[in-house]
Amino acid sequence: MNGKDISNKTVVVVLVLVMLVSVLSLAISMNAVKRVGILAQAANEAAVLAIAKSKVKPENTGVTELPKPAPIVTGTAKLTITVVPPPAGMQ
Amino acid sequence: MVVMIVTVVGTVFSVNKLEEFVGRFAMATGAATSGTGQVNLTGATNNAITVAGNVDFGSGYVNANVSTANISSDTNFVVGSSGLTGWFNTTAAWNANVSTNITLVNTGNTIVNLTFAANQSVASWLGGTGPDARIKIVSIEQGGTDTCTGTLYATTVYTGNYSMQMNATTQNLCTSATQGLGMDFLDTSDEIKAYFNLLIPRNVASGTRSTTLTFTSTANQ
Numbered sequence: 001m002n003g004k005d006i007s008n009k010t011v012v013v014v015l016v017l018v019m020l021v022s023v024l025s026l027a028i029s030m031n032a033v034k035r036v037g038i039l040a041q042a043a044n045e046a047a048v049l050a051i052a053k054s055k056v057k058p059e060n061t062g063v064t065e066l067p068k069p070a071p072i073v074t075g076t077a078k079l080t081i082t083v084v085p086p087p088a089g090m091q
Numbered sequence: 092m093v094v095m096i097v098t099v100v101g102t103v104f105s106v107n108k109l110e111e112f113v114g115r116f117a118m119a120t121g122a123a124t125s126g127t128g129q130v131n132l133t134g135a136t137n138n139a140i141t142v143a144g145n146v147d148f149g150s151g152y153v154n155a156n157v158s159t160a161n162i163s164s165d166t167n168f169v170v171g172s173s174g175l176t177g178w179f180n181t182t183a184a185w186n187a188n189v190s191t192n193i194t195l196v197n198t199g200n201t202i203v204n205l206t207f208a209a210n211q212s213v214a215s216w217l218g219g220t221g222p223d224a225r226i227k228i229v230s231i232e233q234g235g236t237d238t239c240t241g242t243l244y245a246t247t248v249y250t251g252n253y254s255m256q257m258n259a260t261t262q263n264l265c266t267s268a269t270q271g272l273g274m275d276f277l278d279t280s281d282e283i284k285a286y287f288n289l290l291i292p293r294n295v296a297s298g299t300r301s302t303t304l305t306f307t308s309t310a311n312q
Contacts, residue, residue, distance in 0.1 A: 071138070071309060072138075073138050073139055073140055073203075073307070073308045074306065074307045075140055075141060075195070075305070075306050076142060076303050076304060076305050076306070077143075077144060077145050077146070077193040077285075077303070077304050077306070078145040078146075078301050078302070078303050079145070079146050079147075079148075079224070079287060079301065079302050080146070080147045080300065080301040081149070081150075081217075081289065081291070081300055082149065082182075082298070082300070083150070083153075083291070083295050083296070083297050083298060084151065084152050084181055084297055085152065085297050086153070086154075086179070
């Protein structure tokens, strides 16, 4: 069999088939890319949520009671009076 | 030819989509891009008072016509035996026309219970027959409000009586059993003035006599 045995009609059919296969391949490729994107986004959100949960501590770690003050403080003052003998005539 | 064109166009289209993917998920590291922090604020409580001034009545003697002399550091309270003070002042150190007091200020940041005690009894301090020493306090700060939000055990006005006798045991001045009441610490209501009244018998021995008063603040908040 040589090239002359292949009719033009046959060539056209083969080319059309190749075109269909190419287009179909392209569609499959695009669909795969889209799925990869969706999966990547879901994985990213799950990872962010997991990290956030691991960092948040739900317990109240703030100060709930004031420290006790110094219990007692003192200060002093003095009262003074001086008594002198009255004059001789006043006694 | 047509096959080549379709293939090239398809390739360009796929690459373009892949570029969008890279741009969109270039930061897909899983790291949180925001978070929360914690701030701890600790308010330290400070119990502090100042005691300013000493009362010196100067020197003098009891007049012969009275059995006791009654002198006061409060200019608005001068009562003596037979309507006289009975006290003859011999020094300029104490002037009956000048009010002398001890000023107590809550300089901390907490309400306190305020008490006081002398270091000895009045009989031990003054001697003689029937001596007496009393204290009164003024808790309403000039231009301010009442410093004592608890129970004021001595009188609170200048013209009031000297109702509390001094002695060597601890006595309440401004206290409360309820937390949050007592001597306040706000700038307009953190001051108490203490005035003193003495009853001096004529048979008191000569000499300079001093007694020490200790004022104590205990946090009540």
